[in-house]
Amino acid sequence: MTDTPLQGGVPASPRATERPAAGHASTNREGSFWQEGSSVWSWLSTVDHKRIGVLYAISITIFFFLGGAAAGLMRFHLFTPQGLLFGADTYNRLMTLHGVVMVWFFLVPSIPTTLGNFLLPLMIGARDLAFPKLNLMSWYVFLAGAALTVLALLMGGMDTGWTFYTPFSTIYSNSMVTIAALGIFVVGFSSIATGVNFIATVHMLRAPGMTWFRLPLFVWAMYATSLVMVLATPVLSVSMLLLVAERFFGMPIFDARLGGDPLMFQHLFWFYSHPAVYIMVLPAMGVVSEVIAVGARRTIFGYAFMVYAMLAIAGVGFFVWGHHMFVSGQSPYASIVFSFMSFVVAVPSAIKVFNWTATLYRGQITFAAPMIYALGFVGLFTIGGLTGLMLASIPIDVHVTDTYFVVAHFHYIMVGGSVSAFFAGLHYWWPKITGRMYPEGWARFAAILLFFGFNFTFFPQFVMGYMGMPRRYAHYPSEFQIYHVLSSSGAMILAVAYLLPLGYLAWSIRYGPHVSKNPWGATGLEWRTESPPPKENFKTIPVVDNDPYQYHQKGQAPQHGEAMHRGQGEEGGGVHPGSQTRQSEPA
Amino acid sequence: MASPRKPPQLYEAPSSTVILGPALVWVGLLALLAANIGLTFLPLGRAKTAVNLGVAIVQASLMFAVFMRLNRxxxxxxxxxxxxxxxxxxxxxxxxxxxxxxxxxxx
Amino acid sequence: MSQASGVLHEPFTSGVRQREATIFAIWIFLASELLLFGGMFFAFYTYRHAHTSGFDGGARHTNLLFGAINTALLLTSSFAMSVAGRALEVKRAALAEVCIWVTLALGVGFLGVKGLEYVQDLHEHLWPNTRFDGADPASRIFFGFYWTMTFIHSCHLLIGLGFLIRLGIMARARVLEANSDSVETTSLYWHLVDVIWIMVFTTLYLVGK
Incomplete structure (x- = not known):
């Protein structure tokens, strides 16, 4: 890296910004949003989007480890064909717990409600979201839904799988389906409130000069995600209501004995739950676009196409839900349409992968932890996407429906994709959020461990799934044992890779070195305010007069020696193209 | 919370439209309701569903346009x-x- | 819609902008509500297509008189609510307050009539359990929709009544004008609930008769 002299004469080696680990008086948090009251009530009654982001982060972390613990237990159980720990019924309940908690209480809210809440106003140059009280209310609604679901778990849990398919969920299941369904119904309104707030904010509160096509891609991702949240979630709500109406009140809506159609439930359910996949992965795409641009010090390749691709994914994502139902007895004519549309939705996703790759071309790539996570995302997302194409093709889908192949596919998208990107974003914006840098060595180690642990866990599942190992079974024929052992061992590695950040990020809140405004030398308005930001975000609302991602002069590659390192770009990063050349001059 | 301030009046609505406009729509909505109930008992055969729903959609559109002010x-x-x-x-x-x-x- | 908000809240610095954002946001929510009820209507009409005679047999058991009275009540309440918003814009706060209480009263009246109807329905064994009074099993599904749709609609109405009570209290405290945003949003929500009732009424009481 270059030895860039920083203002104040602090040498620019990665460790240089480290002051004697004070651990106590965190000087640069003076006047930050962390300092606006420290009582519990000041947090519970806050309407500051940054604090609400922190509240959400704490909540979803708890649920992430709850769902993760269930997965860990299941994988441990599957070391042997007979199972090590529990019977089939307990296994079903753990599997359902894992699915419900991970989907609705971690993945759907993960990036939007934490990083999105924190960063969206900062990135567009606003003082807060458009409706701060609504934002706080959405967190309480989330908690209410979470409380109902936890209540259902404490009362014995559910055994239907996260999809709640009728008629099992309505007539046959002897578990807490009603309460869990109500919990999901309630948490849906938290999603809708967040979506409404984000859309209104992006439309109404952009800083002067922040035109639509100057928005960072993360903001576009939040916008597209919010559209899906607002337009898809109500249909999940109604499917849950109809489920409760039938199960609890005896309304025979999906009852095939009277002429009702269980497939109606599946249609309503997947009308939400397929777009929900895009609720999970669009924010991840936004994060990765930010990190890859700064990690390669390169203007994002094909910015406009990145935007169109995200909007196309959000739109076309609504037309493909029937590919979950190819073997359900759905009309084959409908299946053909859904299959075709599923191939179509792969096009914008492929455009994005292509553009990330092209962004790296002739970039000055460095492998800081966020970049490792982001590059991991691109690879894992590509595998997940390509196997998705296999599943979109009806003959292959019929062969592998309800096998581990499907499990591996969507975990590549949701865990390999979304969770990797969540960690990328968490590390990348960690100095902005806390004012402290995380320990880079540990973070790189955790990032690499996550990549290997993940592949170790889920790649064997592709193989055994293709060979016919069905999902959701507590026991299995012994010829699959080698794959299950590989997968379970990988899951233990993965667990370590998830626990590590919990430890070192918590450590860094107290002992991490202080950082400047813009430790990565990144563009973007969020890097032009203090780290951590003051309550009002900006002393004066910034004026935007340039396009995003100006990491180098237009038409030229970034200069040799420019790279994403801490301590670079003290002043506003690459916001002013001229400043880039200045920073890259060797001392 | 900022102190209350006088809202700038961007257009002056004459008092008569305060009641008269919505009242006309209200009368129209009730007339359509009566018509829709009446149509229900006519032997329209298979078209009846479409006719009933059509009237309902006209009612809904009136509500959207005038009461909910989509027109402006x-x-x-x-x-x-x-x-x-x-x-x-x-x-x-x-x-x-x-x-x-x-x-x-x-x- | 070109009016400005009464009281500014963070992070807005312009009343016109805040009003614009508020109206926009409530419409996003209303679009979302449309899809919530839309899911039920989709299920209903799909089933009716498959079981026309059973569904129409069910529809003949719904009480058109109660339904029509309720529709008239809600249409009138929408009229009153609409006048309330417009009166506030021309600073006739007293008229606005009267209209809010009238809207509230009509909404309560709706729930009362609905309650009477429910009692009668239960008396006629129209709850779709095994003691259901009807030959065609699909009629039971019809009444599954009847109870679900009307109940969920009534829940929405109840929430609307809550907002109306809030407006009424504001009017008593003479702060209605400062909270004109709330009047607008409550009014739009109330109208949407009425629009949905028009569709529910047509679907359950008229289409199959």
């Missing part, structure tokens, strides 16, 4: 309302692709 709303708000209806049509159209073609396979 910004393009953005009109677009938002349209988006709700368009996405609803996705559910109906693509969902029907299954239910309407299924009998062709297994009569």
């Amino acid at each position: 709303a910004s393009a953005l708000v009109k677009l938002t309302a349209a988006a709700g209806l368009v996405w609803l049509s996705f559910l109906f159209l693509i969902g029907s692709a299954d239910f309407l073609t299924r009998p062709m396979i297994s009569p």
Whole structure:
């Protein structure tokens, strides 16, 4: 890296910004949003989007480890064909717990409600979201839904799988389906409130000069995600209501004995739950676009196409839900349409992968932890996407429906994709959020461990799934044992890779070195305010007069020696193209 | 919370439109309701569903346009309302692709 | 819609902008509500297509008189609510307050009539359990929709009544004008609930008769 002299004469080696680990008086948090009251009530009654982001982060972390613990237990159980720990019924309940908690209480809210809440106003140059009280209310609604679901778990849990398919969920299941369904119904309104707030904010509160096509891609991702949240979630709500109406009140809506159609439930359910996949992965795409641009010090390749691709994914994502139902007895004519549309939705996703790759071309790539996570995302997302194409093709889908192949596919998208990107974003914006840098060595180690642990866990599942190992079974024929052992061992590695950040990020809140405004030398308005930001975000609302991602002069590659390192770009990063050349001059 | 301030009056609505405009729509809505109930008992055969729903849609449109003031709303708000209806049509159209073609396979 | 908000809240610095954002946001929510009820209507009409005679047999058991009275009540309440918003814009706060209480009263009246109807329905064994009074099993599904749709609609109405009570209290405290945003949003929500009732009424009481 270059030895860039920083203002104040602090040498620019990665460790240089480290002051004697004070651990106590965190000087640069003076006047930050962390300092606006420290009582519990000041947090519970806050309407500051940054604090609400922190509240959400704490909540979803708890649920992430709850769902993760269930997965860990299941994988441990599957070391042997007979199972090590529990019977089939307990296994079903753990599997359902894992699915419900991970989907609705971690993945759907993960990036939007934490990083999105924190960063969206900062990135567009606003003082807060458009409706701060609504934002706080959405967190309480989330908690209410979470409380109902936890209540259902404490009362014995559910055994239907996260999809709640009728008629099992309505007539046959002897578990807490009603309460869990109500919990999901309630948490849906938290999603809708967040979506409404984000859309209104992006439309109404952009800083002067922040035109639509100057928005960072993360903001576009939040916008597209919010559209899906607002337009898809109500249909999940109604499917849950109809489920409760039938199960609890005896309304025979999906009852095939009277002429009702269980497939109606599946249609309503997947009308939400397929777009929900895009609720999970669009924010991840936004994060990765930010990190890859700064990690390669390169203007994002094909910015406009990145935007169109995200909007196309959000739109076309609504037309493909029937590919979950190819073997359900759905009309084959409908299946053909859904299959075709599923191939179509792969096009914008492929455009994005292509553009990330092209962004790296002739970039000055460095492998800081966020970049490792982001590059991991691109690879894992590509595998997940390509196997998705296999599943979109009806003959292959019929062969592998309800096998581990499907499990591996969507975990590549949701865990390999979304969770990797969540960690990328968490590390990348960690100095902005806390004012402290995380320990880079540990973070790189955790990032690499996550990549290997993940592949170790889920790649064997592709193989055994293709060979016919069905999902959701507590026991299995012994010829699959080698794959299950590989997968379970990988899951233990993965667990370590998830626990590590919990430890070192918590450590860094107290002992991490202080950082400047813009430790990565990144563009973007969020890097032009203090780290951590003051309550009002900006002393004066910034004026935007340039396009995003100006990491180098237009038409030229970034200069040799420019790279994403801490301590670079003290002043506003690459916001002013001229400043880039200045920073890259060797001392 | 900022202190209350005098809202700038951007247009002056004459007092008569405060009641008269909505009242006309109200009378229209009640007339349509009566008409719709009346139509229910006419022997219209298979068209009856469409006629009943058509009248209901006219009523809903009146509510949207005048009571909910879509007629004077910004393009953005009109677009938002349209988006709700368009996405609803996705559910109906693509969902029907299954239910309407299924009998062709297994009569 | 070109009016400005009464009281500014963070992070807005312009009343016109805040009003614009508020109206926009409530419409996003209303679009979302449309899809919530739309899901039920989709299920209903799909089933009716498959079981026309059973569904129409069910529809003949719904009480058109109660339904029509309720529709008239809600249409009138929408009229009153609409006048309330417009009166506030021309600073006739007293008229606005009267209209809010009238809207509230009509909404309560709706729930009362609905309650009477429910009692009668239960008396006629229209709850779709095994003691259901009807030959065609699809009629039971019809009444599954009847109870679900009307109940969920009534829940929405109840929420609307809550907002109306809030407006009424504001009017008593003479702060209605400062909270004109709330009047607008409550009014739009109330109208949407009425629009949905028009569709529910047509679907359950008229289409199959």
